[in-house]
Amino acid sequence: MEEKKTILESTLERYRGTAGAGDQQALIALLREVQQLYGCVPTVIQQRIAQATETSPSLVAALVKRIPGLTEAEYRHQITVCTGPRCSSKGGIAVLRAIQDALGILPGETTTDGRFHLETRNCLKNVVTLRM
Numbered sequence: 001m002e003e004k005k006t007i008l009e010s011t012l013e014r015y016r017g018t019a020g021a022g023d024q025q026a027l028i029a030l031l032r033e034v035q036q037l038y039g040c041v042p043t044v045i046q047q048r049i050a051q052a053t054e055t056s057p058s059l060v061a062a063l064v065k066r067i068p069g070l071t072e073a074e075y076r077h078q079i080t081v082c083t084g085p086r087c088s089s090k091g092g093i094a095v096l097r098a099i100q101d102a103l104g105i106l107p108g109e110t111t112t113d114g115r116f117h118l119e120t121r122n123c124l125k126n127v128v129t130l131r132m
């Protein structure tokens with residue numbers, strides 16, 4: 001853990017003066033390096049990045065949410081089950097219950113090993129989420 005913190009600080013130092021100077025591509029590159037280091041960009045690290053690069057915390061948070069491949073979540077896979085009317089009528093709720101039983105979690109929860117996070121959506125028709 002201490003080693004990661006040291007690597008984070010040296011990474012922040014490398015990007016100082018570029019990522020915080022309105023260079024959004026540099027900020028995204030910095031976020032990708034942090035994602036590689038931690039497997040995610042947790043909120044506390046986002047705050048450290050914003051502070052170190054003199055960037056708005058809301059900009060950092062927005063980039064983490066919008067850039068594919070970046071996540072603030074500390075889980076490996078997110079499972080999203082549609083509970084909308086069309087999918088429910090075709091067995092969507094049964095699928096949700098089967099996943100809940102198999103993983104032992106409810107929607108909004110993460111397995112204790114941090115591998116799976118379960119979410120529900122009312123309709124996925126216009127949502128494209130791909131997280132590996």
Ligand code: FES
Pocket residue numbers: 082083084085086087088122123124125
């Ligand atoms: S109801 Fe399931 S995708 Fe729309």
